[in-house]
Amino acid sequence: MFKGEFPTPEDRMGGISMAKNDLALRVGGAAGDGVSSTAESFAKISARSGLHTWTYSSYQSVIRGGHVWTQVRGGLEPLLSHGGDPDVVLCLNQQTMDVHQADVLEGGAIIYDVDGVKPDSTKVRKGVRLLGIPLRKKAQTLSPNALMRNTVALGAAVHLFDMDFRHVESAFKDIWGDKKPEIAEQNLKAAQLGAEAVKAMGGSLQLGLKYSNEPKYLMTGNEAISLGALAAGVKFLAQYPMTPASSILHWMAVHGPKYGVVVKQVEDELAAMNMTVGAGFAGVRAMTATSGGGFSLMVEAIGQAGMTETPLVAILVQRSGPSTGLPTKTEQGDLNLALGAGQGDWPRAILAPRNPEECFRLTAQAFNLAEIYQTPIIVMSDLYLGEGFRTVEKFDFNVPIVRGMMATDGGVGNAKEYKRYQITDSGVSPRALPGTKGFQHVAATDEHMESSELISDVLSGLPEFVEERRKMHEKRMRKLEGLRKDTPPPEMWGSKNADLTLIVWGSTWGAAHEAIREVEAQDGVKVNSLEFPTIFPFHADATQKLLRGVKQSLAVEGNYTGQFSRLLRAETGYKPDHFYGRYDGEPFASRDIADKILEVVA
Amino acid sequence: MEFEMDTYKSEIKPTWCPGCGDFAVLRSLQTAVHALQLEPWNVVIVSGIGCSSNLPHFLSTYGFHSIHGRAVPIAEGIKLANPELNVLVTGGDGDGYGIGVGHFIHAMRRNFDITYLVMNNQIYGLTTGQASPTSEMGMKTKSTPIEGVIENPIDPISLALASGATYVARCFSGDVKTMAELVKGGIQHKGFALIDCLSPCVTYNKINTYDFFRERVYDLAKEGHDPSDMKAAFARAIEWPATQRDRIPLGLFYRNPKVPTYEDLEIAFRKGPPVKQPLGVENPDELMAEFL
Ligand SMILES: Cc1ncc(C[n+]2csc(CCOP(=O)(O)OP(=O)(O)O)c2C)c(N)n1
Ligand code: SF4
Ligand SMILES: [Mg+2]
Numbered sequence: 001m002f003k004g005e006f007p008t009p010e011d012r013m014g015g016i017s018m019a020k021n022d023l024a025l026r027v028g029g030a031a032g033d034g035v036s037s038t039a040e041s042f043a044k045i046s047a048r049s050g051l052h053t054w055t056y057s058s059y060q061s062v063i064r065g066g067h068v069w070t071q072v073r074g075g076l077e078p079l080l081s082h083g084g085d086p087d088v089v090l091c092l093n094q095q096t097m098d099v100h101q102a103d104v105l106e107g108g109a110i111i112y113d114v115d116g117v118k119p120d121s122t123k124v125r126k127g128v129r130l131l132g133i134p135l136r137k138k139a140q141t142l143s144p145n146a147l148m149r150n151t152v153a154l155g156a157a158v159h160l161f162d163m164d165f166r167h168v169e170s171a172f173k174d175i176w177g178d179k180k181p182e183i184a185e186q187n188l189k190a191a192q193l194g195a196e197a198v199k200a201m202g203g204s205l206q207l208g209l210k211y212s213n214e215p216k217y218l219m220t221g222n223e224a225i226s227l228g229a230l231a232a233g234v235k236f237l238a239q240y241p242m243t244p245a246s247s248i249l250h251w252m253a254v255h256g257p258k259y260g261v262v263v264k265q266v267e268d269e270l271a272a273m274n275m276t277v278g279a280g281f282a283g284v285r286a287m288t289a290t291s292g293g294g295f296s297l298m299v300e301a302i303g304q305a306g307m308t309e310t311p312l313v314a315i316l317v318q319r320s321g322p323s324t325g326l327p328t329k330t331e332q333g334d335l336n337l338a339l340g341a342g343q344g345d346w347p348r349a350i351l352a353p354r355n356p357e358e359c360f361r362l363t364a365q366a367f368n369l370a371e372i373y374q375t376p377i378i379v380m381s382d383l384y385l386g387e388g389f390r391t392v393e394k395f396d397f398n399v400p401i402v403r404g405m406m407a408t409d410g411g412v413g414n415a416k417e418y419k420r421y422q423i424t425d426s427g428v429s430p431r432a433l434p435g436t437k438g439f440q441h442v443a444a445t446d447e448h449m450e451s452s453e454l455i456s457d458v459l460s461g462l463p464e465f466v467e468e469r470r471k472m473h474e475k476r477m478r479k480l481e482g483l484r485k486d487t488p489p490p491e492m493w494g495s496k497n498a499d500l501t502l503i504v505w506g507s508t509w510g511a512a513h514e515a516i517r518e519v520e521a522q523d524g525v526k527v528n529s530l531e532f533p534t535i536f537p538f539h540a541d542a543t544q545k546l547l548r549g550v551k552q553s554l555a556v557e558g559n560y561t562g563q564f565s566r567l568l569r570a571e572t573g574y575k576p577d578h579f580y581g582r583y584d585g586e587p588f589a590s591r592d593i594a595d596k597i598l599e600v601v602a
Numbered sequence: 603m604e605f606e607m608d609t610y611k612s613e614i615k616p617t618w619c620p621g622c623g624d625f626a627v628l629r630s631l632q633t634a635v636h637a638l639q640l641e642p643w644n645v646v647i648v649s650g651i652g653c654s655s656n657l658p659h660f661l662s663t664y665g666f667h668s669i670h671g672r673a674v675p676i677a678e679g680i681k682l683a684n685p686e687l688n689v690l691v692t693g694g695d696g697d698g699y700g701i702g703v704g705h706f707i708h709a710m711r712r713n714f715d716i717t718y719l720v721m722n723n724q725i726y727g728l729t730t731g732q733a734s735p736t737s738e739m740g741m742k743t744k745s746t747p748i749e750g751v752i753e754n755p756i757d758p759i760s761l762a763l764a765s766g767a768t769y770v771a772r773c774f775s776g777d778v779k780t781m782a783e784l785v786k787g788g789i790q791h792k793g794f795a796l797i798d799c800l801s802p803c804v805t806y807n808k809i810n811t812y813d814f815f816r817e818r819v820y821d822l823a824k825e826g827h828d829p830s831d832m833k834a835a836f837a838r839a840i841e842w843p844a845t846q847r848d849r850i851p852l853g854l855f856y857r858n859p860k861v862p863t864y865e866d867l868e869i870a871f872r873k874g875p876p877v878k879q880p881l882g883v884e885n886p887d888e889l890m891a892e893f894l
Contacts, residue, residue, distance in 0.1 A: 048894075217893040227889065233881020235870075236683055255889070260879035262682045262870040267708040271675040274668070274705075278648070278679020281666055283877045286683065304669045392893075397886035433877070434664040434680065434687055437643045442658045442665030445651070454659065454667075458617055 020207045021076045023051075024083045025157055028069035028100055029092025031059065038090070038150040039070035041171045043218060043389050045158060046074035048167040050212030054510075055389040056082035056587060059328045067095050072389075076209065080510035080517075081590050082388065087205065088160055090153050091117055104128045109205060111135075111156050113149065131156065133197045139190055148190050155191025159198045160205045164213060165191070217392050221385035221507075222247045224356035224392065225289075225315055228363030230259055231397045234313075235284035238264045238275040240294055243327045244383035245317040248289040269294035273301035273314070280305065280312040281443055283433035285367045289315035292334040293324065295341070302376050303342025308443040309421065309429065309476070311370035311404070313363065318382040320585045329585030330383035332506055332558035338378050339536060339567065347427070347479040349487055350378045350535040354509035356392045358533060359385070362488075364399040369486060371404040373479045374431055380535065382558070384587040385507035407432035407439050419450040423471055427478030447472060480537045487534035489542045494528030495520070496549075500601050502529035503555040503576050505564050507587070512556055514590035519597050527597055535564070538571040547574050554578040554600050556593060607636050612662045623775035623801030623812075624654050624721050630773075630781035630799075631692070631719065632661065637786055645688045648677040650702060652694035653728045654721035654801070671701030674709045677716050684877040685715075685865045688789065695722040699756045700735040710765035710794050712864040717769075717788040717795040720758065723803035724810045731806030738843065741809055759839040759855055762796040763832065769795035770835065770856040774819055775802060776812050777852075784854065793863050800850075815850065818842075822853035829854045 023046075027039040036057060046053045051074030059068040073083040085105050091097045091112040101119055104110055106127045110119060114132035121130065133156060139148035158168055168191050169184075176184040198204070219227075226248055229237075237256065239249040249265060256263040262279075266272050272288045279286035290298065295316050305312050318334045320326035338350050349369055353359040359381060366377040407418055407430040420441035422429040429450075432439030446456035447469050459465040492501075494516055504512045509531055516527045530546055530553075532539075555565040555576035560583045562576075569575045580596045582588055610632045618624050635645060645663035649655035651670035658665030664687075668676045677691045691698075698706050698720045709716065725743065726732040732745035736758070740750040762770045769791040773781040781799065788795030800819075802812050828834055835856035842850045865871060873879055883889060 215894050217890060219893045223893070230883050230889070231886070235876040235879060235881075236679070238679070257869045257872075259883065260870055260873040260876055262868060262876055264682070266675070267704055270672065271678075271705055271708070274672040274675035275679035275682065277668070278666070278676035278681075279683040279876075280679075281676070282646075282680040282683035282687070284683040285881065286679070300669055301672060304672075308666070308668075394890055395886070397883050397889075399882075401881050433684075434646045435644055435684060435877075437641070440643055440662055440664050442667050444659075444667045445669050446667065452659075453614055454656070457656070 020209060022073060022079070022083065023161055023207060023209060024071055024073040024086040025088045025090065026069055026071045026086040026100060026103070027090045027092070028067065028096030030064065030095070031066045031068050032064040033092040034147045034150045035068050035092060036070055038154055039072050040389070041154060041175070042157060043072045044171045044174070045163060045167040046072060047218040047391050048170060048213070048215040049074070049163050050214045050216065051075055052077065052079045052216065053218055053389065053391045054079040054082050056384065057387060067099065069096065069100065080514040084589065084591055087207070088157055090157055092150065092153070093117065107205065109160055111153050129202065131198060131201055133194065138193045138197070142186050142190050148187065151187045151190040152194040155194030156198045158191065159195035161207065161209070162204045163211065165195070217394060218389050219356060219392060220247065220387055220389055221353070221356050221359045221381050222317065222387065223251055224359035225363045225379065225381065226251045226255070227395060228360040229287055229313070229367070230255070230261070231360070231395070231399045232364040232367035233285050233401060234261055234287055234367065236262050236276065236279035236286035237288065238266050238272040239289050240266060240269045240272050242291045242294045244319055244386045245289045245291050245294070245315065247387065248315060269297035270301060273298035276312045277301060277305045277308070277310050280310045281308070281434070285371070287313040287315065289317065291317050291319050292321050292337060295334065295337060299341040300343070303344065303346055304445050305376045306342060306346025306348060306476070307445050309374040310443065311374050312376050313366045313370050314376055314378045315363070316378055316380045317386040318380065320583070326585045328383070330558065330587050331583060331585065332382055332508070333560070333563065333583065334380070335535065335559070335563040335567070338380055345477060347373065347375050347477055347483065348378060349483045349537065350380060351487065352380045352506040352533060352535050353385070354506060354531065354533065355385070356390050360395050362533065368400065368402045369483060372402055372428070372486070373483055374404065374428060375479060380506065382507050404428070405430045408436055420452045421448060421450045421472065421475070423450055423475045425478070426482055427475045428482070484537040484539060487537070489534065489539045490530060490532045490546060492528055492530050492546050495526040498526040498528040499551060500525065500527045500597060501550040501553045502527065503553055503565070503568065504529055505532045505535060505557070508556055508558060511588040511590045511593055515593035515597060518590060518594045523598060525597065525601050532564070535567070538567065540571045543568070544572050547572065552577050552600070554580060554596065556580045556588065558582050558588065603639060605636065605639055605642070607632065610635055610642060610662055612660055614659045616660050617656065618653060619805050621804040622653065623723060623799070623803065624657065626775035626778045626781060627654070627692070627719060627721050627799050627801055628657055628660055629778050630785050633778070633782035634786040634789055635663070637782070638789060640688055644686070645690070646680055647690045647692055648673045648680065649691065650693040650697035651728070652697050652726070654692065654694040655697060657692045671697055672705065673697065674702055674705040674718070678709060678714055681714055681716060681865065682868070682876070684875050685871060686875050689716050690789070691716060691718045693720060694727065695720060695724060695736045696726045696734045699758055703735070703756070707761070707765045710762055710767040710796065713766055713768055713793045713861055715792055715794070715863045715865055717785070717797070719785065719797050719799055721799050721801040722758070723801050723807055725803050725807040727803045727806055738809065738847070755843050757839060757844055758796065758798045760836065760844070763835055763839060763856055766794070767796045768793035768858045768861050771796070771854045772798045772800065772852050774800045774815050774852055776816055780852070787854065791857065792859060793861055818848055818850045819852045820849055822851050822855065827853070829857045832856055
């Protein structure tokens with residue numbers, strides 16, 4: 001069995017003690033109850049305890065009320081998902097109890113405020129400890145601040161997991177810092193009250209996890225994208241707030257100016273994309289970020305960048321559609337949108353990071369591709385990856401920076417002869433930035449000649465210009481060849497000679513790998529997965545090679561129509577044998593994929 | 603003088619109909635940049651789509667001939683990347699006051715140091731004569747053939763005053779000399795300059811012709827208007843088209859050089875123009891430490 005990834009209750013409850021390798025805490029309440037800050041503190045404590053950490057937040061688009069919960073999973077081994085049922089649920093209201101009490105693993109515990117929340121002991125699994133603690137009353141002995149009860153509960157959880165309290169102290173220091181040391185101190189006391197309560201009620205869960213206490217880096221996919229952009233030298237970000245892309249704007253607004261980055265919230269996504277085009281034209285590395293709704297507003301302008309051959313990076317963090325959809329839920333339903341954005345054909349690349357490390361690397365690479373090929377590069381992520389916290393290895397900021405061919409680099413003729421849209425084999429023409437003496441030109445969205453003079457208005461249709469148009473269009477589209485060479489190829493992960501091959505893209509990767517490990521360990525089937533960090537230009541030859549050994553396939557995608565599967569079929573003629581789509585707003589769970597695998601290979 | 607008048611002309615001949623008001627705007631702009639001796643490579647002229655938006659091709663500066671209605675945000679992006687450039691926007695009434703009106707308002711409230719010339723012919727020229735947001739009530743066009751326009755025209759001058767533009771002027775293609783002076787003033791002005799250019803479309807607008815304007819225009823300066831007085835500027839602005847159509851004020855309605863520009867307030871510029879900044883992160887450990 002893949003060691004300890006999937007402990008059964010027997011592992012823990014039975015006489016033979018099997019070491020447990022991971023833990024999961026679920027915090028639930030109403031919006032405004034402080035669920036996410038409590039969970040974030042716990043994630044930090046987990047990462048500082050040396051655990052690989054992974055979070056998933058289920059929330060709604062309300063500021064107060066509703067039901068929100070976050071699961072934090074920590075593991076001694078690298079994690080691939082936020083996991084299944086938790087060891088401990090922390091209930092900040094009755095609804096959390098009602099919804100989640102049955103999920104707690106045997107031998108686990110439920111923390112709740114005895115004054116107001118009631119468990120139903122018939123619903124919980126065997127051996128689950130019901131830890132009713134007067135959270136609010138204990139908190140009130142220290143402070144009138146209502147949120148302090150969360151801290152009491154947090155302390156209880158930390159003790160249940162036998163984690164070192166110094167990480168609690170340091171997490172609070174980070175939040176309240178030197179500015180409000182007395183509040184940090186008060187919270188630490190509150191956490192200790194929670195821990196003491198648990199001690200008096202039977203002590204820790206004794207999971208036996210050996211914490212290294214060597215802190216790990218913890219961040220969201222959106223933060224990793226922001227860091228990748230900074231590493232690549234981004235100097236401009238224009239954005240209009242839209243979940244789940246907003247945290248890129250928030251993070252960059254705090255950190256950007258220090259690195260000379262202009263960060264702007266603008267009037268709408270049309271402005272965001274057009275300003276980004278303007279900034280890219282003027283010579284800075286420029287980007288915008290949004291979700292599907294905003295991206296829909298950007299399509300005319302991004303096509304403009306393709307036509308004017310202006311570099312830029314667009315981040316598309318998907319949420320559930322169509323239309324406003326489920327603003328706080330995940331999906332992979334915007335692939336057709338990205339593939340088809342803008343009228344006519346224009347060269348683009350679409351990269352789809354699978355994890356935060358790739359968010360960092362592919363975003364940095366996107367800026368090089370954008371400038372080398374002078375065209376927009378789209379990086380597609382989703383809510384699950386963008387907003388979830390994951391521990392990562394330290395990023396290498398020494399990313400290559402390649403700015404592409406400039407007219408002033410020499411060897412491209414002198415200024416008088418300068419042709420902005422010179423026809424070349426690669427399709428790339430030397431670029432000149434405004435301010436460069438003698439290389440003046442007009443970037444044109446109408447079809448144009450090499451000099452950028454228009455052929456759209458009075459010349460189109462004349463035989464000579466029919467030919468000019470054809471040549472210019474082919475020149476632009478030739479960039480796809482280079483883009484294909486310079487983008488990461490598809491990868492086959494896992495066993496050779498597998499009975500079944502999963503076909504996945506983007507954030508689905510983690511749950512897919514976990515499912516594969518699970519079925520391989522428990523059911524003896526051999527499964528591997530074919531993955532696509534580059535969606536477009538499609539690596540058809542490489543894909544076909546990898547498909548040769550595939551016996552049977554199951555495409556796993558977070559959408560209804562199998563948008564990627566259709567692309568795969570269009571590009572290679574290969575139709576996946578089975579399709580598993582998820583479009584209920586929730587991320588893929590490894591257990592569900594595993595069940596689907598077993599169903600297919602049975 | 604270092605640069606001759608011709609230096610600013612490109613080799614491309616304008617494709618406008620003979621008599622189109624846009625020739626005068628081109629001429630005025632050329633005259634203004636020549637008078638100011640701007641280095642052509644440090645000037646960027648951004649336009650949208652429309653007959654008027656073809657203008658950048660006819661000058662020898664840098665240009666960006668963008669999509670319909672989006673010239674203003676393109677210009678803002680350019681300015682934010684390289685504030686040392688002289689950035690101008692040229693386009694039509696449909697482009698700026700119709701499809702792009704949202705960007706127009708926001709650019710003014712930001713007081714970007716950008717000069718915006720709108721060739722206002724009160725019609726959609728390039729698409730062969732539909733109603734525009736400045737078409738007069740009752741005007742019959744291809745898209746309003748039966749009863750004419752039943753919408754109130756936008757008044758760009760009042761809109762600009764209300765939105766925070768700090769240089770607001772109107773001129774007429776029948777008077778290139780004054781137009782060139784106003785354009786020059788707009789370029790010199792630190793802040794957002796809107797210059798509404800009454801620029802007749804001789805092909806599709808048979809109402810708002812050169813003669814129509816010649817009979818009605820008057821010079822604000824000659825009537826003692828004080829452009830530092832915002833209240834007076836509003837009073838003049840609502841004269842046309844809001845309240846009557848017999849007297850049309852021309853000239854400088856308002857100018858306020860004391861308002862800080864967007865560029866003055868942008869924190870990232872404290873390091874200098876973004877386009878000149880080194881790429882990458884010097885001390886990544888510091889950044890990463892935040893996540894530990
Ligand atoms: C998104 C989009 N919608 C419509 C058009 C078609 N179109 C081109 S120019 C124009 C109107 C031009 O009017 P105006 O801006 O007043 O310029 P003029 O030709 O009068 O100078 C329209 C509707 C377009 N190019 N793009
Ligand atoms: S159609 Fe009107 S606006 Fe267009 S070029 Fe002719 S006269 Fe000028
Ligand atoms: Mg017009």
